[in-house]
Amino acid sequence: MKYVAASLATATVLTLGGFAIVAVPRLLSTESTSTVTSTGSVSRAEVEKQVRENYSVPLVQEKPKSVSCAGGLKARKRDSVECTVTSENGKQQKIMVSVTKANGNSVSYDYAVLED
Template sequence: MKYVAVSLVTAAVAVGGFAFVAVPRLLRTESTSTVGSTGAVSRAEVEKQVRENYSVPLIQEKPKSVSCAGGLKAWQNDSVECTVTSGNGKQQKVMVSVTKAKGNSVSYDYAVLAD
């Protein structure tokens, strides 16, 4: 499996001696959930969060559907592969990985997988 890195171009503008840097937000890649009684974030919750927070790059279109292989355990670096389907039916694989687990809270990030 390969991860695809997306390079963002930044623009700096000087106004009245101050420099402002604009970084376009092409893809939101983070969610936080509460761990259930099983000590994990359920598959349904992961799919819901990806569907609500993942946008197709450049278009900012929410996915039509998301299907994940399972849930996420509440420990750092646990991961699950998901398939995101856009409105036009195109599918994209993403890896959802835990970035932080503290108490009942789990934060996770998405990375697009190369074919």
């Protein structure tokens, strides 16, 4: 599988009164932060909850109907887990959730869309 960057963006240039304004919409949220449990990890349920709350389907900006992950995340940089995001219309999308920062009791992670 290939990774496709989750932080995709398109730019729109508007001209107002001689000034060019570049609008770059955020197509999908790309990060979450969770507190580490006593086991030194973020639980599967917490990862699924954060993805459901913070991930938006590209171009549509809709929250997923459901999220299912293969497991949780360990509090170490580059640890990852594959998740399946299901939209309201039933379309499924595979994403990789990867730890970007582990600092004390806090773990930050972001998302990348997986391409078959």
